[in-house]
Amino acid sequence: MGIIENALTKSEAKSVKKLSIIAFSGDFDKLTAVFTLATGAAAVGYEVNIFFTFWGLDAIKQKRGRAFVGGNWLTKLFGFLMGGVKVAPNSRFNFLGAGPRIFRHLMRKKNIATLEELMEAANALGVNLYACEMAMLVLGLEKKDFIHEVKDVLGVATFLRISEGGETLFI
Amino acid sequence: MTHTLDITQEHCPMTFVRTKLKLAQIEKGDILEVLLSEGEPLENVPRSAEEQGFKVIAVEHVEGPVHRVIIEK
Numbered sequence: 429m430g431i432i433e434n435a436l437t438k439s440e441a442k443s444v445k446k447l448s449i450i451a452f453s454g455d456f457d458k459l460t461a462v463f464t465l466a467t468g469a470a471a472v473g474y475e476v477n478i479f480f481t482f483w484g485l486d487a488i489k490q491k492r493g494r495a496f497v498g499g500n501w502l503t504k505l506f507g508f509l510m511g512g513v514k515v516a517p518n519s520r521f522n523f524l525g526a527g528p529r530i531f532r533h534l535m536r537k538k539n540i541a542t543l544e545e546l547m548e549a550a551n552a553l554g555v556n557l558y559a560c561e562m563a564m565l566v567l568g569l570e571k572k573d574f575i576h577e578v579k580d581v582l583g584v585a586t587f588l589r590i591s592e593g594g595e596t597l598f599i
Numbered sequence: 600m601t602h603t604l605d606i607t608q609e610h611c612p613m614t615f616v617r618t619k620l621k622l623a624q625i626e627k628g629d630i631l632e633v634l635l636s637e638g639e640p641l642e643n644v645p646r647s648a649e650e651q652g653f654k655v656i657a658v659e660h661v662e663g664p665v666h667r668v669i670i671e672k
Contacts (some may be wrong), residue, residue: 468612471619472647541613550617 446594454483481560503568
């Protein structure tokens with residue numbers, strides 16, 4: 429009986445259209461992939477959750493450029509070197525920061541949504557943004573350092589519960 | 600009331616995003632006419648609208664690659 433109940437719960441859970449993305453990278457191109465998938469899925473009716481961890485946290489910082497955000501001199505230095513979404517580097521062909529600017533130019537020219545537009549759309553579509561508690565502490569950040577769209581600061585157990593029954597991607 | 604949305608110049612994922620946001624804005628019973636291009640938008644915009652409980656009244660060819668999808672909220 430227990431097995432049948434378990435199987436039913438699992439099949440019911442599978443019918444929920446849900447996409448959860450672990451955004452580990454703070455790279456411009458990978459964040460563009462994260463928000464393209466997130467907005468596309470949300471637009472066709474999926475519940476979408478993005479769990480930002482490690483360098484991915486750069487995408488949700490309030491300070492979008494370079495700023496000494498952090499708890500002590502070391503994390504503040506890290507915060508400055510990493511910067512926010514505006515200075516996110518490319519994973520390839522970064523050309524000392526010129527790469528993302530070239531990409532933004534190409535995207536605008538081809539009428540393809542830029543990372544900033546995708547992030548705005550994600551907000552309008554109700555995509556759930558979460559920050560990883562552990563990475564936040566390591567990098568000396570606090571919830572107030574993140575954009576107000578960030579719904580909560582979570583640990584692994586809560587993320588697993590939220591993502592249960594859907595697809596999960598690691599980018 | 601009838602609303603129109605032209606996504607012929609948009610690309611993935613904004614084709615779906617603009618349609619979804621427009622459908623969220625309009626009132627229940629309103630009609631949305633979406634102008635879109637053949638290929639992925641034509642294949643998926645009507646399907647995803649139906650999956651989300653909207654009624655696709657018609658899919659018409661306009662000219663060249665452009666089609667009109669009429670959706671009732």
